[in-house]
Amino acid sequence: MLSYRHAYHAGNHADVLKHLVLVSTLHYATRKASPLFYLDTHGGAALYFLQSEQALKTGEAANGIRKIDFAALGAGLDEETRNGLDLYAAALKPFLDKKTYPGSPLLAAHMLRRNDHLHLCELHTVEYQLLRHHTDGDPRIACEHIDGYQRALALLPPVQKRAVVLIDPSYETNDEFRRTVRLVVDINQRMRSAQILLWYPVVGRGDVDRMIAALQRSEVRDLWQFELGVAPDQIGHGLTASGMLAVNPPYTLPGQLRALLPRIQEQLAPAYGHWVVKNLFAE
Numbered sequence: 001m002l003s004y005r006h007a008y009h010a011g012n013h014a015d016v017l018k019h020l021v022l023v024s025t026l027h028y029a030t031r032k033a034s035p036l037f038y039l040d041t042h043g044g045a046a047l048y049f050l051q052s053e054q055a056l057k058t059g060e061a062a063n064g065i066r067k068i069d070f071a072a073l074g075a076g077l078d079e080e081t082r083n084g085l086d087l088y089a090a091a092l093k094p095f096l097d098k099k100t101y102p103g104s105p106l107l108a109a110h111m112l113r114r115n116d117h118l119h120l121c122e123l124h125t126v127e128y129q130l131l132r133h134h135t136d137g138d139p140r141i142a143c144e145h146i147d148g149y150q151r152a153l154a155l156l157p158p159v160q161k162r163a164v165v166l167i168d169p170s171y172e173t174n175d176e177f178r179r180t181v182r183l184v185v186d187i188n189q190r191m192r193s194a195q196i197l198l199w200y201p202v203v204g205r206g207d208v209d210r211m212i213a214a215l216q217r218s219e220v221r222d223l224w225q226f227e228l229g230v231a232p233d234q235i236g237h238g239l240t241a242s243g244m245l246a247v248n249p250p251y252t253l254p255g256q257l258r259a260l261l262p263r264i265q266e267q268l269a270p271a272y273g274h275w276v277v278k279n280l281f282a283e
């Protein structure tokens with residue numbers, strides 16, 4: 001029985017990191033003219049209302065995206081990094097102006113082109129209905145009320161021959177760290193060129209360390225870790241940090257994040273934050 005609702009968390013520090021990485025990856029992937037296939041295995045509701053009871057109850061957006069000063073963040077950056085940041089800010093602006101926050105499906109729809117295709121999976125019935133509603137009318141998008149772990153492999157490799165896959169589960173069940181590793185390994189085996197972005201929460205560091213070790217033992221190559229923390233690791237204190245594991249990320253992304261993450265950390269958590277940009281294959 002799924003109970004997670006992203007409306008409580010939309011626009012928090014984890015979304016800032018995740019969506020910055022997603023926008024930069026899609027920007028890079030759309031530099032090539034040939035069409036792209038985008039798969040979101042855990043799509044969520046696609047649109048969130050920052051004045052909703054859920055959002056106000058946790059205040060997570062207020063301590064996340066609402067705290068970001070984009071002008072200060074962008075000052076003095078190199079052109080490539082600045083472009084990535086500008087794209088992220090431009091994608092968010094129309095939503096933030098209306099006190100809403102776009103989930104990954106709407107951000108991806110914004111970044112992708114007419115001949116690209118988006119496939120969005122969501123298992124929670126209400127979230128799926130919202131996802132359908134908020135993406136309705138876009139001919140590039142297919143939504144499925146389905147288990148994203150089970151569905152993903154059958155969709156790959158796509159006819160487009162190029163794919164970006166976002167795996168962004170709610171980690172509600174004990175086996176999800178294992179399931180995500182399995183899925184990344186299987187996707188990578190089926191389609192070596194797929195760019196895979198896997199989000200992970202840091203609630204206890206052990207799960208993350210085991211997940212990374214398992215991926216390092218696998219055949220996955222070109223594996224990177226990007227992490228943003230707002231508090232020291234402490235079990236029982238909720239989401240103290242989160243990260244993205246990226247397979248085949250754009251070669252420009254680590255440099256961009258090395259420039260941006262210290263600044264974002266400084267704005268969101270100057271006292272206790274941390275950031276990581278690490279090549280896990282080189283370890």
Ligand SMILES: C[S@@+](CC[C@H](N)C(=O)[O-])C[C@H]1O[C@@H](n2cnc3c(N)ncnc32)[C@H](O)[C@@H]1O
Nearest residue numbers: 042043044103104122123124147148168169170
């Ligand atoms: C963190 S939210 C997704 C947020 C979204 N990717 C974004 O960035 O806006 C995780 C979603 O996965 C859904 N979910 C949980 N287990 C699932 C499964 N096995 N297959 C597909 N969706 C699932 C949850 O209902 C929830 O809406």
